[in-house]
Amino acid sequence: DVKVTQSSRYLVKRTGEKVFLECVQDMDHENMFWYRQDPGLGLRLIYFSYDVKMKEKGDIPEGYSVSREKKERFSLILESASTNQTSMYLCASSSTWDFSSYNEQFFGPGTRLTVL
Template structure:
């Protein structure tokens, strides 16, 4: 079974802190994604990566950055956390497939971040 592991299930940080959310997958997936989940807004894509050291902006990248130094690990960074970044963060991964249909996303269990 594919496993996508997010380092923290719950996290509480103060405004202005630098925050790292870590995600590791064990299936040699090329693609990795960070989504943010908010009530009434669904899941919104923050950043994604197709390969090591590659990154692309999603729909809501402002206030975030990412790092992918190794294939299995994709980190989301909040340079200076703000209260409006309080949310659930979901990491996902998939194979780079010639048919996207056949490579569905595998998700981690999420990190619920509270910024006070």
């Protein structure tokens, strides 16, 4: 069974703290993604990665950074957490694609982060 796991389901942090959200996939997928989900805004892409040590900015990268040192692990880092980063964070992975056989993204269960 394919699996994407995230290090925490719920997390509470204080303003200014450095926060690490970890995501691990066991499917040997090349591509990994970090989204945040807010009511009425849907899913917004923060960063994604096509390969180890590679990263691409998504739509809302400000205030975030990422790290991908190993293929199976993709970390999201909030350098100095702020209250407006309170949200649900979703990680996803997918295999390399071509247009004849695009493979869907598999999602983790999410981390609900509260910044006080």
